[in-house]
Amino acid sequence: MASSNNKRTRIQGINRGIILEAALEVFSTYGFRGSTIDQIAEKAGMSKPNLLYYFPRKEDIYVTVLENTLEDWLTPFRDIDPAGDPIEELRKYTVLKMKLSALRPESSRLFANEILHGAPAIQDFLKSNLKRLVDEKANVISEWIAEGRLAPVDPYHLIFMIWATTQHYADFDVQVRAVMPEQTTQASFFDDAANAILTILLNGVKPR
């Protein structure tokens, strides 16, 4: 049985990958409750019992997908460099997050949905790992402010502001597209958005 054996076989590696890819699409579109195993199985091109052979419960698939996407999401945040130039570091981070919103909106939506419904599957993660990381980066920002290299703003709210704004373009994609003038929703769209955001944000935190 797949789960009882620690070592993964060749086929297990392949099929788990296929399943997780299909599951990300389905879960991010319909939410946990709104998705069915049949849907995921069909998208993955295998029978339901076969899928359940790899992930015995629906929740197992969901949690695994969620954990994987969390990593993507956090990597650029971890990479904020205390030794770098504050404005430049914030610009870099914001641009990377916008890229994520552009290239992997499903991940963002999956995560948003989880939080929106009270984060039942990742409460602990938020309170331990994520909190630790945010505290660390908030400290970095506080030091930048103390050194006069950034305007005095609450570092936590600054972080939230970047998160909120960048994720908005993935999570609220439908609304953004519905509301934006026609031509604007073109190729350069995410670049334009990033520029606009950065103008406001960086002017807002530049020391004066």
Next chain:
Amino acid sequence: MASSNNKRTRIQGINRGIILEAALEVFSTYGFRGSTIDQIAEKAGMSKPNLLYYFPRKEDIYVTVLENTLEDWLTPFRDIDPAGDPIEELRKYTVLKMKLSALRPESSRLFANEILHGAPAIQDFLKSNLKRLVDEKANVISEWIAEGRLAPVDPYHLIFMIWATTQHYADFDVQVRAVMPEQTTQASFFDDAANAILTILLNGVKPR
């Protein structure tokens, strides 16, 4: 039958209100698919068939709740005054939206969930009513910029930025609370957040 008769009776008025209140809570917590009619009926203190007497389909309850909350959400936006001081108008709007996030987070979450899943119930509304309104306000901002009373930023992205940031405190409440330092999640929390946001945002759009 309740729906065939245009004029609403006393009891209909009362019970529809009770149902919609219960439904907002349930739908915003679990999403459309994740909520059951039984749950709503129990919270409303009546039997399921009785509830279905007032709203024959689950979707009818959902759409009605959603429409009601949309109005709350848009009123302060409509009230942005072209004749007012730009910075002051943006401050006022941002503060009002933060208040909504603080006082009625369920509405915000219900709406976020709907958009996140592709806005199946309000696509048309977004593309017509909301778009018209946003275009109008974007024009107002463009004029402010032309008059040199605001830094030159894309008005649409400015609007999105305010939406994203203010709603974050309702929609991502769980994450915010998990990550913020303990004492900070206190009484003045939303005021602090509003101040931090406004500092960055208004500095970011002040003409220089």
Next chain:
DNA sequence: GAAAAACTTGACTGAATGGTCAAAATGTAG
């Protein structure tokens, strides 16, 4: 190349849930 292990699936089960119905209870108009 045979035995064992890993993989795959059609057919099924049981619980949850949206919605129906007919009969009973309550409210209301004259």
Next chain:
DNA sequence: CTACATTTTGACCATTCAGTCAAGTTTTTC
């Protein structure tokens, strides 16, 4: 008070869906 309309509900139905099972097929191992 009486007749009529409105409201309420227990019992029920049909469907959807997570998860099981036993029997078959393919892959790996020696």
